[in-house]
Amino acid sequence: MPGLVGFTCYGLERPSSIKVLCKMRDMISHHDFYIKDELYCDGFVCSSRSHINVTQKEPQPYFQDGLYIWLDGEFYNQQEMIPSANMTDPKILLQFYRNDRDFSFLKVIDGFYSAVIYDSLQAKIHLITDRYGLRHLHWTIYKGQLVWASEVKAFLSLTGYSPEINKKAVEEFIDIGYLLDDKTWFKNIEMLSSGTVLTWDIKKQTMKKNRYWWWDKIRPSTKEYNEDEISEELGELFVNAVERRTKENDKHGLLLSGGLDSRAVLAATPMFDSTLNVFTFGKKGCDDIRIAESAAKVKGAAHHVFEITKDNWLTPRLNGVWWTDGDFDLMHMHGIEAIGLIRSLSQINLSGFAGDLVLGGSFLKDKRYLDSMNCGIIAEAMRCNPAYLEKFDDYLNLTKSDYYFLQNRKRRFAIGGAKLLLTEMEQRMPFLDNKLIEFVYSLPDLPRFRSYIYKKTLLKAFPRYYEKIPWQQTGVPISWPLSASNAVSFMKRVNRKMIKELNRLGINIDNAYNYTDYPNWLRQEPARSFCYSVLNNPSAIYPEYVSKHQVLETFTMHVNGKNYSDAICRYLTFEIWLQQVFEGRYMPEFSKSEVKDT
DSSP, rough: OOOOEEETTTTTTTTHHHHHHHHHHHHTSSSSTTTEEOOEEEEEEEEEEOOOOSSOOOOEEEEEEEEEEEEEEESOOOHHHHOOOOOOHHHHHHHHHHHOTTGGGGGGOOOEEEEEEETTTTTEEEEEOTTTTOOEEEEEEEEEEEEEESSSGGGGGTTTOOBBBHHHHHHHHHHHHHHOOOHHHHHHHTEEOOOEEEEEEETTTTEEEEEOOOGGOOOOOOSSHHHHHHHHHHHHHHHHHHHTTOHHHHHHEOOOOOOSHHHHHHHSOOSSSSEEEEEEESSTTTTHHHHHHHHHHHHTTTEEEEETTTTTSSSHHHHHHHHHTOOOOOOGOOGGGHHHHHHHSEEEEEEOOHHHHHHHOOOOGGGGGTTTOOOHHHHHHSSGGGOOTTTTGGGTTTTTTTTIIIIIIIIIIIIHHHHHTTTTTTOOOOOGGGHHHHOOOOOOSGGGGGGGHHHHHHHOOOOHHHHSSSSSTTSSSTOHHHHHHHHHHHHHHHHHHHHHHHHHHHOOOSSSSSOHHHHHHSSSSHHHHHHHHHTTTTSGOOOOOOOOHHHHHHHHHHHOOOOOOOHHHHHHHHHHHHHHHHHSSSHHHHHHHHHHHH
């Protein structure tokens, strides 16, 4: 994910500082089409940006009267903030900051962004994240200076820096598949918390943090709604959210699956003069491809299919490990194989990110989860050790478990797919529209339980897309009665178990329900030999943190028929990341040349 890099350099030599900054910027530049902004360095601050030239195309920093702005990402509600002006996002940010130095204005911004404000008059640096902290920005204090970067790997460019792996991060990643809260793989390097401003006094070398927005800002609604009113309001808010994220001259695209979320975005997307391109990936003949094709036909969109096979799924994901700082398990990098095709036809991906959670209540497993915040219940839903929930005190005064899932499951895990695509195109996520979020979470949880109000909203707002086209999860349209849907779902589960057992016995039967078959692909060539060679390599680094015997035993049991594909892919991701960081192996060719050239 390209973006921002920089550090304070008070008292440091300018030539060496510029060299370090250049290398940091190059470390987050993954393709030759990236635009690299100037290297700004004035003796107090060194900062720059690398970007894909889709949004914020003007060179940065934007500066005026001693104030300097670097912005990664974009705002969606500019007209609401400054109705009479046609201003760029950095200019809006600078103007608001000039008039409101306590940053209270940030809570009104609806955007997916991170930013750096350098106030040269006060000799202060402000690092800023959006409300939900999804445009990641990392920071550390190194040799008395503040350092920041959109990607953790950029810190490897610091003179004399030697990373130390955070063992708590290893435990979390191996156990649940991702890191929690603000951890990174490296000790003493953190992700800036969501809705936060970190302020660094350059001369005094002191820091303070200000959380300008948190979930307790959402108050329960006192208005009495009926189901029809809720679904009507949700439909209108969602359509407005999509419209705020689409512009006539933008080259939009959409990853379309057989689920509900991406289909809702498809249905709500305005059809401009240009063709809307939608993309589906998966095994040949899988349900996702079949269902997505039907939805695309209703829209009149151009549907492009990319087949994932046992031969093409693994190799591209080695690059993905590097691009996502080792945070994203390579098993879940679905679609990275098609990223070149997607970029050739679109510059902005409209994403259904978090729709299943926000409207569908996907983590409200049973009624114990409704309108509650409990450490034990959260750990149960995430299938993790309650001891991992170290920062749970931040949530104790909140009343909805979804807040924890949004901050962790979505912000730290599910966002990995968007980070992959951000290496080549911009991402827009209408389910995280501020107005939509505030309305949804002002209501009791019960309407969202088992996707009840979500289905009702979709059928009312977009009947042509949902009344007759099945939902991949159940195999039937959401318009069907619950009893009929449950019966079909039960039959599908039985069929899946039967296929799984036959495959375990060596009788290969293709499963059209799933769009991938990682358990079998890991047992087959070329993945089988590659995995074994990496995990059994005498020079492997992971045994410093995880038992090699345990890893190889797990791999052997998987090859012999049991399903440990999740664990194997986590071990593999971890080792590849370690090799990339410490040995320079398994890195993308372009990244190798950039690092070498600097």
